[in-house]
Amino acid sequence: MQSRYFTLIDYPDGTPARELFDLRTRELPELGDGEIRVRNTWLSVDPYMRGRMSGVKTYVDPFIAGEPLEGAAVGEVIESRNTRLPAGTRVSHMAGWRDVAQLPGDAVHPLPELDVPDSAFLGVLGMPGMTAWTGLNRIAAMGEGDNVLVSAAAGAVGSLAVQLARARGGKGRVVGIAGAPEKLEWLASLGVEPVSYRGKDAGELAADLHKACPEGFDVVYENVGGACLEAALDNLRIGARIAICGLIDSYNATAPAPGPSNLAKLLFNRARMEGFIVTDHWDHYPHFLTTVGPLVAGGEITYRETVEEGLEATPDAFLKLFDGSNTGKMLVKL
Secondary structure, eight states: OEEEEEEESSOOSSSOOGGGEEEEEEEOOOOOTTEEEEEEEEEEOOTTHHHHTSSSOSSSOOOOTTSBOOBOEEEEEEEESOTTSOTTOEEEESBOSBSEEEEEGGGOEEOOSOSSOGGGGGTTTSHHHHHHHHIIIIISOOOTTOOEEESSTTBTTHHHHHHHHHHTOSSOOEEEEEOSHHHHHHHHHTTOEEEEOTTOOHHHHHHHHHHHOTTOEEEEEESSOHHHHHHHHTTEEEEEEEEEOOOGGGTTOSSOOOOOTTTHHHHHTTOEEEEOOGGGGGGGHHHHHHHHHHHHHTTSSOOOEEEEESGGGHHHHHHHTTTTOOSBEEEEEO
């Protein structure tokens, strides 16, 4: 059997060029004991993958030029030499960017028994959803009545973060930063106060955040950086907590981005800012599923997906993450 997969032919400088992604084919070896073959049905592309394209180790090893790219995927076992995973088992794994994956059995996880589409386990009930839940609850210790600010609030992570903040109770305000009018409208329909960042510098954005929540924020969920973070720092309450899961504003920068000019706000407001990597908290994933899974299955938490069709569209889907094209989770359907 053959597998088609994408690889990088070179490491990019700045925003990756489409021609750096090469679609190749390789013959798969015979299955070994304990191994399985999975025909992927959904692939995930995520902003963190840009860091793996640098050739430099960060909190995760870099991609190797010429080797298959990796990412979250779900699919169905089509051939097995693993008694735990017979043919027909629906699984998740990290061998994305390809149509057929051959893996040891301990590298895959059967999908949980929840009445949701398989694609949900790459988004609202997968790594992005777990990231939203972890940042709010384990890092920022969100409490009832807290005022919460979320940047990139219509994305895969942010859209769950604002809904979890809305669901936690109390009279605290929830404000979400987004760009496109349709994204702002979606946030408003969720009961979130939408604020646009488009065409604004940090000072203008800070003024709009103050209008949306004059009392300031107890919790800031930050995954953009740049002007969004600087504006948030100007709107903190005493004892505020800032959880940082990403800084997409600088992922394609060719020079180091300057830090916020107003870090003194952390001191003045006795605030705390902490970065986190969701995989460090993955032992809490079962608790996340039992807490959030039923809310998604019951329609109490909604989600959106932006879907590109076909393996060939995977690089294009990835690149669209950096121009704001996606609402909710960006996925590739095979």
